[in-house]
Structures are given as structure tokens and as C-alpha cells.
Amino acid sequence: MESLKNKLVRFMTGRYGIDQLYYLGLFMGLGAMMINLKVDSLVLTIFSDGLILLVLLRSFSRNISRRRMENEKFMRLWNPVKKATRILVRRIKGIGRYRYRKCPHCKKTLQLPIKRGKHTVKCPTCQEKFEVRVIV
Ligand SMILES: [Zn+2]
Known part of the structure; x- marks a missing residue:
């Protein structure tokens, strides 16, 4: 069977x-x-x-x-x-730990640690530098 x-x-x-x-x-x-x-x-x-x-x-x-x-x-x-x-x-x-900003050159979203104020960020993808401002 x-x-x-x-x-x-x-x-x-x-x-x-x-x-x-x-x-x-x-x-x-x-x-x-x-x-x-x-x-x-x-x-x-x-x-x-x-x-x-x-x-x-x-x-x-x-x-x-x-x-x-x-x-x-x-x-x-x-x-x-x-x-x-x-x-x-x-x-x-990542709320409370990171802020997310788009790279103005390659449009890739970057995960940034929270540091209040204006900073210069270097995109790991396109290697371009740009200014970000984290208020809160
Ligand atoms: Zn980029």
C-alpha cells in the first residue's frame, strides 16, 4: 500500500x-x-x-x-x-539615535548620528561633501 x-x-x-x-x-x-x-x-x-x-x-x-x-x-x-x-x-x-539626510549629489539616504548644529558630511557612496544641520 x-x-x-x-x-x-x-x-x-x-x-x-x-x-x-x-x-x-x-x-x-x-x-x-x-x-x-x-x-x-x-x-x-x-x-x-x-x-x-x-x-x-x-x-x-x-x-x-x-x-x-x-x-x-x-x-x-x-x-x-x-x-x-x-x-x-x-x-x-533608529528614532532617538540617528537622523537621516539625503545626499544632494547621489540622492542616497545617509544615517547620521545625532550631533546638534551644522556639520560637514562626506557621503560614503559618491565621496562628495555637503552641509547638514541637525536641530533636534
Ligand atoms: Zn552621495
Whole structure:
């Protein structure tokens, strides 16, 4: 008798599987389900169930190249959001310890220690010097 694991492995052979778009769809679907516990809306039920069904069907798809292209399009949109979120979290963690200023030459954001007053800063990227003023 074949084990359940072997059956699952045989079923998933040649199928797309899980990617970042799968996790987003699952997360949104489960989030909508949680909200629907409080709201109890038919539209939200259809949305959450449809979304979860869609991501499951997508993971079972045999059209791997198309699913991969969909995920690449999603990642092109998602990566800037991810990067901006990471920068925002780093800035929030640095409140009280650092100030952030943009280099006027290369537009790179620099993390500077808090020293009140006017200072000359040398950008580590473009090696240009510029004035910064830290008031608080
Ligand atoms: Zn620079």
C-alpha cells in the first residue's frame, strides 16, 4: 500500500507549487475570513473563499511557465514595497539615535548620528561633501 506522502509527491509532480503570490493570496484570504467573522458579509465570504480557491488551483497548475511569469510580475511590484517597508522599520528603530539626510549629489539616504548644529558630511557612496544641520 502506497503511503499518503508518496501519493502527494506523485500528485504534485509536474505542478507549479507554492510561491510568494500564493502566500499573499492565502494571507489576504485568511485575513478576509477573520474580518468576516466580525462583519458576516456574503461578499466577503465569496471574496475570501474565492481567493483561497484561486491560490490553491494556481499551485496545482501544470502551466509552470505562465505561473512563474505571474509571480515575476508580482515580485516587480512587491520588491519596492518590501524595500520601502524595511527602510521605514529601520528608521523607526533608529528614532532617538540617528537622523537621516539625503545626499544632494547621489540622492542616497545617509544615517547620521545625532550631533546638534551644522556639520560637514562626506557621503560614503559618491565621496562628495555637503552641509547638514541637525536641530533636534
Ligand atoms: Zn552621495
